[in-house]
Amino acid sequence: MKLQGVSLTLATGVLLLAGVVERSFLKGAVAAKPEANLTGSVVGRVRLEGLKPEPARTNMSSDPTCAKQHPGAVIAEDFVVGSEGALENVVVFISDGMNGKSFDVPAEAAVIEQKGCVYKPHVVAMRADQKLRIVNSDNTLHNIHPVPTNNREWNKAQPAGSTMEETFAREEIAIPVKCNVHPWMRSYIAVFKHPYFAVTGKGGSFDLRNLPPGEYTVKAWHEKLGMMPQKITVAAGEAKKVEFVFKAPGH
Ligand SMILES: [Cu+2]
Numbered sequence: 258m259k260l261q262g263v264s265l266t267l268a269t270g271v272l273l274l275a276g277v278v279e280r281s282f283l284k285g286a287v288a289a290k291p292e293a294n295l296t297g298s299v300v301g302r303v304r305l306e307g308l309k310p311e312p313a314r315t316n317m318s319s320d321p322t323c324a325k326q327h328p329g330a331v332i333a334e335d336f337v338v339g340s341e342g343a344l345e346n347v348v349v350f351i352s353d354g355m356n357g358k359s360f361d362v363p364a365e366a367a368v369i370e371q372k373g374c375v376y377k378p379h380v381v382a383m384r385a386d387q388k389l390r391i392v393n394s395d396n397t398l399h400n401i402h403p404v405p406t407n408n409r410e411w412n413k414a415q416p417a418g419s420t421m422e423e424t425f426a427r428e429e430i431a432i433p434v435k436c437n438v439h440p441w442m443r444s445y446i447a448v449f450k451h452p453y454f455a456v457t458g459k460g461g462s463f464d465l466r467n468l469p470p471g472e473y474t475v476k477a478w479h480e481k482l483g484m485m486p487q488k489i490t491v492a493a494g495e496a497k498k499v500e501f502v503f504k505a506p507g508h
Contacts, residue, residue: 295494297468298466300464302457303479303502306342307507309342313332314331320439331441339460344503347501347503348430349454350382350447351454352476358451367387369389373395374436376434379444383449384448387424389425391415393420396417399438400413400437403432409425409426474489
């Protein structure tokens, strides 16, 4: 153990030395950048450890308009797992450390589409008071019904081919959404009062940018696996690497 400690100290010393050399090299190149640009970021990926649960298969036979769009089996999107356990559809966000700062709401709408009697995307992340454009691209009636705990509940029938708009006033991670016509339809909408959030896609990766230096709690949320927090410190100009590992159910 002692020997290991000595070699670790040596290694740290060499690394530190390398850091000093590297910094002095870079100094000239970055000197022109104004201080204000030195925001940081939080980058990383989310993984599932253990055996991926068998995905649910959906039977759409109650609505032939839906069923005929899916010649093969329809697989639920709760566990979309890529190579090395890369987990998609996870919301990663800053939950603490914003100190009451307020941010402009984007003018552009977030979008959720009903296509093939499935919600696209399966997980939406958006801002409080931002417009949500709800699109029915199917040739059948849908009924969109978010079931929030911290927002106003609404429940709207949506005729084939139509579009409508709604908003959520308060932060909530995340609101389950269902369709009263098609019981298999399910999505989640995460609503934030700040812009520091992402939903993992292919590779399970995320990137929260333009974060002022500071101490934060960053959380990952998955619809079946729940919430996982980590405390982090982001330095000016730093790309903080963070990894979240969820354990598969039964592991
Ligand atoms: Cu529907």
